[in-house]
Structures are given as C-alpha cells and as structure tokens.
C-alpha cells in the first residue's frame with residue numbers, strides 16, 4: 001500500500017476551545033449583571049479564610065455567591081455554608097489533567113445550580129495551585145491572587161504566570177510578619193518586576209487587617225449600578 | 226500539571242484535523258512566558274495520544290523567546306528575565322510582542 005505524507009497548516013490556539021466556553025460564561029454573567037472574581041492561589045494561602053471574612057462583612061451590603069472548586073472534598077463549602085449565600089461545589093475531574101485547576105466547562109457545569117440573577121458578585125475559589133489556574137479563563141471579570149507570606153519572597157520570579165495575570169494581589173497572613181524572616185520589600189519588588197504596579201493589599205484573614213480595603217475594592221466593582 | 230490538560234487539548238485539535246488520517250508529527254509553538262515544562266508536555270502528550278489517530282506522533286515544540294517593544298522609546302528588546310526592561314532606555318513599560326504563544330502550527334499526516 002502506498003502512503004503519502006501530507007503537511008497541513010493548522011494555526012489553532014491550544015486554549016481556543018476553553019476560551020470560547022469562557023466567553024459563553026461571560027455572556028451569561030453579563031446578562032445577569034453579575035461581577036465575577038476568579039480567586040487563585042497556592043494551596044493554603046488563605047482563600048477560604050478570606051472568603052469567610054468577606055462574607056461576614058458583606059452581609060446586607062452586597063449579594064455574594066460562591067463557586068468552590070476543589071479536588072475531591074466539600075470541606076471548603078462546608079466552612080462557608082453557615083453564611084447562607086448561594087454556594088455550589090464543583091469537584092474537578094479526577095481524570096486526565098483536570099485536578100489542578102477549574103476550566104470554563106467545569107465552571108459552566110456549576111452555574112446551573114446558581115441563581116445568578118440574585119447575585120451581585122460571584123467569587124470562584126479556584127483549586128489551590130500556583131501555575132495551572134492562570135492558564136484557564138473561566139469567564140471572570142477579574143483575577144485576584146492570594147499570596148501568603150509563608151511562601152517566601154521569590155515566587156513571583158519562579159512562577160510569573162499567575163502573578164502576571166492578576167489584577168489584584170492580596171498579600172495574606174501579614175500577622176505572621178514578626179515571626180518570619182519574610183522580606184516584604186523584596187517580595188513587592190519581585191512582584192513589580194513581573195507585573196509592574198499591580199494593585200496590592202496587605203491583609204490578614206486572622207486579624208482582619210486589610211479586609212475592609214479588600215471589601216471596598218470588591219464593592220466598587222461589583223455593586224449594582 | 227497544566228501540561229496534561231494542554232496535551233489533551235493538542236491531541237484533540239490534531240485528531241480533529243486529521244480526519245481519519247494517521248498523524249506522524251505535531252508542530253507546536255510555545256511562548257517562553259507560558260511556563261510549559263517541555264519534558265512534562267512530551268510525556269503527557271505520549272500518554273494522551275494513545276488510542277487516537279495521534280498515537281506515536283512526534284511532538285515538535287518550538288520555544289518562542291520573549292520580545293517586547295518599549296512604550297517610551299519604541300525600541301524592541303529580547304528579554305531573558307524579569308524585570309522586562311527596554312535595552313535602550315531601561316524603561317519597564319513594555320508591550321510583550323512575542324513569548325505568549327501557545328498554538329498548533331501544523332500537522333504531518335500519512336494519507337493511506
């Protein structure tokens with residue numbers, strides 16, 4: 001049998017399919033008038049803790065909803081259930097490549113359980129991972145990164161992808177500054193090196209420092225006009 | 226491991242374009258800023274391709290270095306590390322021109 005080799009030009013973006021779905025999600029958010037935050041960080045940086053503080057403060061001010069992305073458990077969703085806000089848990093696919101981030105399709109699968117029309121702001125807590133979530137748009141209006149000072153100063157230089165894609169960096173656990181030899185100035189310098197002038201708020205979900213500032217940031221963008 | 230999800234997407238794209246033919250090579254352009262680990266991507270690709278028209282195909286990755294043009298003086302620079310700085314005036318106000326690519330450029334296939 002004769003085989004002919006052929007070459008075909010493709011020029012197709014690897015993430016095009018995801019981006020198209022993200023755009024569809026975005027259209028749905030826009031139609032409902034819901035502002036969507038993609039909240040990203042390494043595991044344990046304090047996303048859920050900050051969400052708890054946020055839900056406490058925003059009660060009666062801003063109608064919040066939460067989509068929790070988690071690998072297998074419902075622990076984070078359980079921590080937030082006492083706030084009685086619209087809440088849905090999306091467990092990421094344990095199969096190929098689905099564990100480390102939410103993609104547009106996974107978020108889409110959670111949306112049917114949420115009444116977007118009753119929500120000013122939807123916060124999507126992404127899976128804890130310092131690289132993967134940054135590659136996958138889910139239809140968000142903004143990207144907020146939580147960074148814990150226990151992670152060291154040099155991470156922006158080693159993992160620039162997420163730091164570069166963030167619109168706001170919440171530098172969390174600053175209550176521990178006096179106990180660690182974390183050099184805040186050096187970290188902020190590295191942050192500016194990869195994302196010059198990016199907005200930042202020094203925060204502690206433990207003491208509440210910076211939480212008001214973060215809530216105002218959110219209100220400015222998410223309050224119904 | 227976003228390499229696994231990326232590999233999965235590459236295989237889907239190649240398989241769709243192959244339209245029943247056997248894929249022997251996939252040419253990929255990867256910008257340096259994508260933080261893709263080539264060995265992890267190659268490994269994932271081999272794994273995910275199994276049982277598809279892409280099984281056994283070679284994945285050729287061309288890494289695209291980062292270049293940017295200065296918003297101040299207009300000069301283009303090749304950038305090796307952060308902070309991204311204009312080689313002419315030292316400004317860090319640069320527009321990234323290349324280095325963020327992630328696309329399947331072409332396929333080689335066997336027509337049976």
Ligand SMILES: Nc1nc2c(ncn2[C@@H]2O[C@H](COP(=O)(O)OP(=O)(O)O)[C@@H](O)[C@H]2O)c(=O)[nH]1
Nearest residue numbers: 043044045046047048049128172173204205206
């Ligand atoms: N000291 C201190 N601990 C915190 C702070 N925020 C979160 N933590 C702790 O860090 C751990 C991980 O927090 P969690 O909210 O689950 O992180 P997530 O994985 O990003 O959702 C928990 O033990 C929190 O109590 C903070 O501001 N200061």
Ligand SMILES: [Mg+2]
Nearest residue numbers: 047048076125
């Ligand atoms: Mg959490």
Ligand SMILES: [Zn+2]
Nearest residue numbers: 295298311314
């Ligand atoms: Zn310049």
